[in-house]
Amino acid sequence: MRLINRTPPARLDLVLKAAPFVLLALAYTIAAIARHDANAGDKVLPTLGQMIGGVREMLFTRDLATGQYLMLADTIASLRRLLSGLGLAVVISFTLGIVVGMIPYAKRLLLPFITALSMVPPLAILPILFILAGIGETAKIALIALGTAPYMLRDLVLRVEELPRPQLIKAQTLGASSWQIALRIVIPQMLPRLIDGVRLSLGPAWLYVISAEAIAAQDGLGYRIFLVRRYFAMDIIIPYVLWITLLAYIFDLALRALQTAAFPWFAEAGRQ
Amino acid sequence: MTHSPPAASVLSVRDVCKTYAGRQILERVSIELAAGSFLAVVGPTGCGKTTFLRMLMSEEVPTSGTIALDGRKLPDEPTADRGVVFQRYSVFPHLTVLGNAVLPLELAAAPRFGRLFGAARRRAEATASAMLEHVGLGPAAALYPAQLSGGMQQRLALAQALIRQPRVLLLDEPFSALDPGTRADIHALTRRLWQETGMTVVMVTHDISEAFSLGTRVIVFERPIPDDAKRGARITHDIPVRRRTQRQPAALPLTPASLTAAPLTACPPAACPPAT
Ligand SMILES: Nc1ncnc2c1ncn2[C@@H]1O[C@H](COP(=O)(O)OP(=O)(O)O)[C@@H](O)[C@H]1O
Ligand SMILES: [Mg+2]
Numbered sequence: 188m189r190l191i192n193r194t195p196p197a198r199l200d201l202v203l204k205a206a207p208f209v210l211l212a213l214a215y216t217i218a219a220i221a222r223h224d225a226n227a228g229d230k231v232l233p234t235l236g237q238m239i240g241g242v243r244e245m246l247f248t249r250d251l252a253t254g255q256y257l258m259l260a261d262t263i264a265s266l267r268r269l270l271s272g273l274g275l276a277v278v279i280s281f282t283l284g285i286v287v288g289m290i291p292y293a294k295r296l297l298l299p300f301i302t303a304l305s306m307v308p309p310l311a312i313l314p315i316l317f318i319l320a321g322i323g324e325t326a327k328i329a330l331i332a333l334g335t336a337p338y339m340l341r342d343l344v345l346r347v348e349e350l351p352r353p354q355l356i357k358a359q360t361l362g363a364s365s366w367q368i369a370l371r372i373v374i375p376q377m378l379p380r381l382i383d384g385v386r387l388s389l390g391p392a393w394l395y396v397i398s399a400e401a402i403a404a405q406d407g408l409g410y411r412i413f414l415v416r417r418y419f420a421m422d423i424i425i426p427y428v429l430w431i432t433l434l435a436y437i438f439d440l441a442l443r444a445l446q447t448a449a450f451p452w453f454a455e456a457g458r459q
Numbered sequence: 460m461t462h463s464p465p466a467a468s469v470l471s472v473r474d475v476c477k478t479y480a481g482r483q484i485l486e487r488v489s490i491e492l493a494a495g496s497f498l499a500v501v502g503p504t505g506c507g508k509t510t511f512l513r514m515l516m517s518e519e520v521p522t523s524g525t526i527a528l529d530g531r532k533l534p535d536e537p538t539a540d541r542g543v544v545f546q547r548y549s550v551f552p553h554l555t556v557l558g559n560a561v562l563p564l565e566l567a568a569a570p571r572f573g574r575l576f577g578a579a580r581r582r583a584e585a586t587a588s589a590m591l592e593h594v595g596l597g598p599a600a601a602l603y604p605a606q607l608s609g610g611m612q613q614r615l616a617l618a619q620a621l622i623r624q625p626r627v628l629l630l631d632e633p634f635s636a637l638d639p640g641t642r643a644d645i646h647a648l649t650r651r652l653w654q655e656t657g658m659t660v661v662m663v664t665h666d667i668s669e670a671f672s673l674g675t676r677v678i679v680f681e682r683p684i685p686d687d688a689k690r691g692a693r694i695t696h697d698i699p700v701r702r703r704t705q706r707q708p709a710a711l712p713l714t715p716a717s718l719t720a721a722p723l724t725a726c727p728p729a730a731c732p733p734a735t
Binding site: 416452456 | 542
């Protein structure tokens with residue numbers, strides 16, 4: 188049979204899916220053991236035990252300076268920035284995306300400008316944000332919003348334009364005003380697509396969180412990673428990276444679940 | 460139902476031409492359409508049937524010439540007095556069957572939110588449900604369009620377009636994606652709805668037998684010189700259709716023979732000589 192027609196049997200499914208993860212963990216363990224055999228004090232590839240020790244330290248020991256549990260405080264600080272920045276970006280890009288996608292005057296006025304704006308590398312304007320807004324939370328949240336909004340906005344404009352023209356004509360022949368078309372036809376069909384946009388923007392959003400924290404912050408997951416790098420504390424860095432990855436993965440799963448639960452028609456219509 | 464007496468033209472198309480980028484598509488098209496008539500428009504692919512219909516729904520403007528609805532110039536944009544059904548994309552994928560049927564009523568009654576609540580909503584849903592029952596979609600009310608067959612989707616599109624009783628119903632090859640059995644059913648439904656409402660219908664089709672079985676009048680669009688960009692399509696035939704034996708099948712005893720004979724009484728093209 189052709190390769191493109193061969194599908195793995197059900198019992199192999201989980202094995203195949205888990206294999207790369209298991210292989211990576213195995214390779215790491217072998218390398219770590221080898222390095223520790225050569226040098227018992229190796230810090231570059233900590234063993235599982237060392238990492239558990241590092242995590243335990245970050246989770247359950249109060250920081251001397253702040254009196255906080257650091258990993259919890261870091262997670263809360265980073266998530267707050269991520270959600271504020273992404274939330275701001277979603278509100279702005281959804282509103283503008285619908286307006287620009289639907290109204291020709293708004294499109295002529297704003298689309299070239301937005302397209303130009305989206306070419307500005309967000310990290311390059313971080314110094315400007317710091318100068319304008321200080322190195323507090325505002326600049327970080329602005330960076331995340333500026334970094335993710337243009338993409339989501341342009342994506343939404345394209346999605347609105349993709350709506351079949353007959354649908355909009357049909358709505359008008361049913362007597363709908365522009366406002367009613369936005370409310371009943373366009374916005375409801377854009378919401379599940381917005382979720383897709385947010386899912387794809389999660390990666391960049393995390394990138395900007397970590398960057399902003401690495402450059403100027405007193406807490407946060409990115410701040411911590413870059414801080415402990417000075418002591419070669421791989422037993423903290425690696426668990427932190429895994430934790431960030433897990434958080435991002437959970438968000439992605441949650442958004443996908445929300446999409447199927449809230450918009451049952453979306454997958455059906457996509458299949459047609 | 461009794462057909463309304465021949466009134467003044469509902470649609471009046473005068474000397475309409477349409478050019479796209481220097482290419483003449485339609486040329487001096489004129490037609491007066493009486494109230495309650497069912498006009499079928501046929502012609503080869505690409506001759507401008509859809510263009511003609513799009514001008515009737517104000518999605519396109521004629522390059523020259525005028526179109527009037529009930530004696531007044533056509534509005535510059537689509538309005539509720541002209542309902543449409545397209546071949547595809549006529550219903551809203553994010554609304555259930557009932558949601559699709561209620562939508563026109565909600566749009567009319569709730570300008571601010573386009574949505575009805577409470578008792579008003581229940582009344583609108585009752586009206587919409589009755590309409591759905593009428594077109595045979597009662598049991599499908601809770602489904603989404605993607606869960607319907609093509610024929611059911613078009614039934615829904617018809618119901619949705621008719622629920623606010625537009626002055627004219629415009630159909631662009633609404634049944635050409637359907638298989639023959641489904642098509643026969645939906646032809647019967649279309650004829651019934653047209654007879655009940657007494658509405659004026661313009662239907663574009665490339666299926667000549669469909670045109671003659673549904674239409675009360677069939678017009679043919681054709682280019683005089685097929686490859687000449689300077690010459691557009693014109694109305695080359697304008698054929699009134701007389702359905703002589705419309706009520707006959709019901710009067711006959713229901714024998715298998717009369718059942719098979721019934722469809723033939725609906726005037727096949729060959730039996731309808733052009734009345735010039
Ligand atoms: N928006 C448009 N711009 C340019 N040419 C068009 C446009 N719409 C239709 N045409 C052309 O007009 C001709 C008639 O198209 P159409 O009315 O769709 O034909 P039909 O429905 O009879 O098959 C075709 O040659 C088509 O390519
Ligand atoms: Mg066509």
